[in-house]
Amino acid sequence: MSKKTLFDKVWDAHVVSTIENGPQILYIDKHLIHEVTSPQAFNELENRGIPVFRPNQIVATADHNTPTLNQDQPVRDALSRQQLEQLSVNCKKNNITLYELGHKYNGIVHVMAPELGVTQPGMTMVCGDSHTSTHGAFGTIAFGIGTSQVAQVFASQCLLLTKPKSLRVTVNGKLKNGVLPKDVILYIISKLGTNSGTGYFCEYAGNVFEEMSMEGRMTVCNMSIEMGARGGMIAPDETTFQYVKGRKFAPKGEDFEKKVAYWKTLPTDEGATFDMEYNFDAEDIEPMITYGTNPGMGIKISENIPVDENASFKKSLSYMDFEAGESLINKPINYVFIGSCTNSRIEDFRVAAQYIKGKKKADNVTAWLVPGSKQVEAQIIEEGLKTVFEDAGFELRQPGCSACLAMNDDKIPQGEYCVSTSNRNFEGRQGQGSRTILASPLVAAATAVEGKIIDISKQLN
Amino acid sequence: MEKFTTLQSKAIPLNIENVDTDQIIPARFLKATDRKGFGDNVFRDWRYHKDGTVNEDFILNDSKYSGSILVAGDNFGCGSSREHAAWAITDYGFKVVVSSFFADIFKGNALNNGLLPVQVSEQFLSDLFQQIESNPETELTVDLEAQTISIKASGLSEAFKIDAYKKTCLINGYDDIDYLLSKKAEIEAFEKQSM
Numbered sequence: 316m317s318k319k320t321l322f323d324k325v326w327d328a329h330v331v332s333t334i335e336n337g338p339q340i341l342y343i344d345k346h347l348i349h350e351v352t353s354p355q356a357f358n359e360l361e362n363r364g365i366p367v368f369r370p371n372q373i374v375a376t377a378d379h380n381t382p383t384l385n386q387d388q389p390v391r392d393a394l395s396r397q398q399l400e401q402l403s404v405n406c407k408k409n410n411i412t413l414y415e416l417g418h419k420y421n422g423i424v425h426v427m428a429p430e431l432g433v434t435q436p437g438m439t440m441v442c443g444d445s446h447t448s449t450h451g452a453f454g455t456i457a458f459g460i461g462t463s464q465v466a467q468v469f470a471s472q473c474l475l476l477t478k479p480k481s482l483r484v485t486v487n488g489k490l491k492n493g494v495l496p497k498d499v500i501l502y503i504i505s506k507l508g509t510n511s512g513t514g515y516f517c518e519y520a521g522n523v524f525e526e527m528s529m530e531g532r533m534t535v536c537n538m539s540i541e542m543g544a545r546g547g548m549i550a551p552d553e554t555t556f557q558y559v560k561g562r563k564f565a566p567k568g569e570d571f572e573k574k575v576a577y578w579k580t581l582p583t584d585e586g587a588t589f590d591m592e593y594n595f596d597a598e599d600i601e602p603m604i605t606y607g608t609n610p611g612m613g614i615k616i617s618e619n620i621p622v623d624e625n626a627s628f629k630k631s632l633s634y635m636d637f638e639a640g641e642s643l644i645n646k647p648i649n650y651v652f653i654g655s656c657t658n659s660r661i662e663d664f665r666v667a668a669q670y671i672k673g674k675k676k677a678d679n680v681t682a683w684l685v686p687g688s689k690q691v692e693a694q695i696i697e698e699g700l701k702t703v704f705e706d707a708g709f710e711l712r713q714p715g716c717s718a719c720l721a722m723n724d725d726k727i728p729q730g731e732y733c734v735s736t737s738n739r740n741f742e743g744r745q746g747q748g749s750r751t752i753l754a755s756p757l758v759a760a761a762t763a764v765e766g767k768i769i770d771i772s773k774q775l776n
Numbered sequence: 777m778e779k780f781t782t783l784q785s786k787a788i789p790l791n792i793e794n795v796d797t798d799q800i801i802p803a804r805f806l807k808a809t810d811r812k813g814f815g816d817n818v819f820r821d822w823r824y825h826k827d828g829t830v831n832e833d834f835i836l837n838d839s840k841y842s843g844s845i846l847v848a849g850d851n852f853g854c855g856s857s858r859e860h861a862a863w864a865i866t867d868y869g870f871k872v873v874v875s876s877f878f879a880d881i882f883k884g885n886a887l888n889n890g891l892l893p894v895q896v897s898e899q900f901l902s903d904l905f906q907q908i909e910s911n912p913e914t915e916l917t918v919d920l921e922a923q924t925i926s927i928k929a930s931g932l933s934e935a936f937k938i939d940a941y942k943k944t945c946l947i948n949g950y951d952d953i954d955y956l957l958s959k960k961a962e963i964e965a966f967e968k969q970s971m
Contacts, residue, residue, distance in 0.1 A: 331966040332959070337941030340959060342966055352858065354809035365957070380807065394807035401809050445857040445881060459881055461859035463888035463951070471956035473963055477939065509794060510851040513880055543854065545880050609794050609854070627793040627849065720803040720856075729826055741798040741855060743821050 318587035320481050321550050322516050325456045325581065329439045331473060338475040344438040345372055346468045347424045348411070350402040351379040351722070352443030356466035357405040367409040369472045374433050375406050375413040378423045380722045383685050383712035386417050395723065420563075422688020422714045425449040425656035429533065430690050432562025436551035436578040441468060446656045446738065447546070448539040452532035453559070454551035454581050456516070459540065479545055480590040482515035483583075486523040488597030493775040495666065496531035497658055497736065497755035499523060500538040501603035505613035507593065512544030515591065518583065519549050523597050529558040530662040537657045538738050541610035550582035602771050604643055605740050605753040607631040612740070616643070616758065617770050634742055635750050636730075643752070643768050650733035651682040651763040652745070655719035658736035658756050659687030661694045667760040668700040676708035677766025683725060684709055685717040709763070721746045734762040778890040779949040782919045783871055784928070786843030789908045790835055795848055796855035797882060801864040803856075814860050815867030840912040847874045847904050852893075853882025862889045872918050874925065876901045887942050888951065894918060894925050900934045903927075920946060 319327070331340040353375075360367065367373070380395045390396040399416065406413035414420040420427055425446055428434050434450045440457040441447060443465045450457035460474070467474055484503055517539050524532060532549045539547030556575050559565045566574045601615040608631040614620065620632070622639040632639060653659070653667055664686065676682055684704060686692040692714055695701050701711050718725040719737035726746030727733040733751055736759050737744075740751035754762070761771050805817045822834045830837050846865065852875040853861060862885040865873065873886065874894045886893045896904070907927055908914045915928040920943065926933035938946075945951060956963075 328970070331963055334941055337939065340956070340963070342963070342970070351806050355811050355859075358810065359953075363953070365953070379803075392807075398807050398809060443857060443859075445855065459857035461857055461862070461881060461885035461888060463859060463885065467952050467956055470953050471960065471963055472967075473956055473959075475941070475952045475955065509854055510877060510879070513851075513877070540855075543851075543879060609796070625793075626791075630792065720798075722803045722806060739796075739798070739855060741796045743802060744798050747802075747821055747826055 318584040320583045320587045320589065321454055321518055321548055321581055322456065322481055323587070325437055325439065325454070326478060328437070329456070338477045340473050341439060341476050342473055343441050343468050345374065345433055345440045347428055347440065347442035347447070348373060348375045348465065349379055349424050349442070349444065350377050350398045352462050353405065353465055354398065354401050355462045356469055357409070359466045360469050365470045367411070367469045370410040372472060373411045374428060375402060375411050376421055376424050376427055377402060377416045379716045379720065381416050381715040382723050383683070383715050383717050383725055386713045390416070392723070419689050422690065423656045423659065423716055425533070425537065426659060426687030426691065429453065429529070430562070430688060432559055432565035435559055435565065435574070436555055437581055441474065445540045446537050448544070449533050449537040449656055451536040451539065451546050451548040452529060453555055454548055454578065456546060456548070458546040479516045480514055482512060482517045482544065482591045483589040484517055484519050484593045484595070485521040486519070486595045486597055487521040488523065490523060490597045490600060491772070493602055493757060493772050494600050495755040495757055496527055496534040498600055498603045500535045501605065501610070501613045501753060502600045503595065504538065504542045504611050505603065506595065507542050509541060509609050509611040510543040512539065512542040515544050517544040517547040518589070519547055520583070524549050525552065528662060529554060530660040533660065534657055538610065541738060551578045602755060602758055604758065604768065606635060606637055606643060608634055608740055608742050610738065610740060610753060613753070616768070617772065644770050646732065646768045647679065648732050648734050648752070648762050648767055649679050649681060650727050650731055651680055651759050652685070652718045652733055652735040652737065653756050653759050654683065654685030654687070654717050655737035656687065656716070657738045659685060659691065661691050663736065663756040664691070664695050664700050665698070667756045668703045670757055670760040671707045671709065671764060672703050674707055674764045676763050679766045680763050682709050682763040683712055683718055685712045686714045688714050718745050720744060721749070734759050734768065777945070777949045777951050780871070780890055780892055780920055780946045782917065782921070783844065784915055784917045785845050786841070786913060787845035787847045787874070787904070787908050787916050788835060788841045788843055789905050790846060790848040791905050793849035794851045794854055797853055797858050797861040798855055800853070800861040801858065806858060806860055811863050812867065814864035815869070818864035818868045844870050845872045845874060845916055845918065846870045847901070847908060850876045850898070852878050854879040857881045859885040859889070862886045862891055866891050874901070874904065887946070890946065890949070892918065892920065892946065894936045896925060896934050896936060903932060
């Protein structure tokens, strides 16, 4: 029998049929939806008189457009409120489970679904959001889709797709003190660029990922799309099984054991080949930071911004108001955001709290700490982290996508820098004219305390 | 979906690499619940200054250029999966986007909306920019049936690739939902067998 990759195994198990010289019909196990990319799909089905085919395989949440303050009160922005109401109406009409604003399971779609055990190894999952790649941390084929495809999945629970090529990124060795999963993925993207993964599905392999928690693996897979890959995957193992076990929608008892037996067959066969492979040494990774307007424009925090004559590169530096060749250390920073589907899980807040404990937030800094879900929020309180944050002058807000894409009121003002744990530093991503610097929760916490960028590796060692 | 066969038009040269979908349509305009009207805000923060005045330096505001073909730098449409980007570009009046590389999700979204992404070589793209910038009246012809893009005046031409299934869909104005619904029995059989 031919050797198969993790991706091959999951993909092949979901192919309904193949069109000659064309795409394949891929069956989708779970479909996650939110308020922003679903309304036009519901409209389309309604206009064409097509019913939702498998409503019980869809899970909905409100996240992109929700306020992070006063969630118990009506949403003030009229357009946002209408979009949220539309989601509720659509879900009710079509018998779809919705965890709406304020519900104890509400949260960012890529935080709440794994938390509830909706995400399981070996599944195919889609959502009208490019960071759906997050769920690949479980050994799941998960990827973002457009709204026309949301409508296709509503109508048929399937998508027409051409099988992507395979890519493996292996990182072996021992990570240095202060190097977090976010640094690992920012490092990989800085080495490979923002389109090296386009047309590929990526598997992350090596002891660095094997030793990571599920939270860390989710951070890594989340940013696969930032190197162009539709998705990223990590082989399921004991860490995965232990995370899934006992969660609300996880299989129970004998069912769970059966599933685990199947999940254990999923890792890539020894000797299976990939269309492309990259290998990195963990020791070369340091705390990372971005200086430009795409996530590939990253450097080690101790390095200087590179020099490049490319016009788009220069445009990017001009937007950021940085000089080629300069260091970012000691740059004053007035805004810090810890949150987003990349870094808003309990582990991220533990890292931040551990650093912040006993220190004070710098006076010049406005810091937004936004948990990924109601459950993360509850855990932050339960573990006493909220007190740590408040004692240091930080404010804990309510869950949602928040300043990652600034659809709600959480916008960084024009011209201001924000050290952010989110995933994109595109022009104006966090508000018109805002300048985003991507980093780990540790670097973000240190920036908030110091009021400027510091070389965290020096402080730790 | 509207049918697409051939198009002859002038083109607008957006000579910038890595244009992400946040630039094509910023998130604050994603609150609408229908597909129409996004063209008003396409490239909003490049077309207008923050105070709402027109940015004369941006190519879409340069009256020298017009046409329903957008020629853009490498890695066009990266970032967010928002289909609103494809809606905004078509709503503004473009029918074809030319680049040397497209991000996956954007490419799929474009095809699902009758917007043809034409991927050309880096050399051809650079020739295109050069010819359009030196003569904004340059006419391009995009022939989907023949899978070619050519510059009328100079006769320069290049073939482009497109998935055969998607080509049929565009030429006939079909979409994937029609096809998938016709396979309902097969899908149900798959569900039974994999339970």
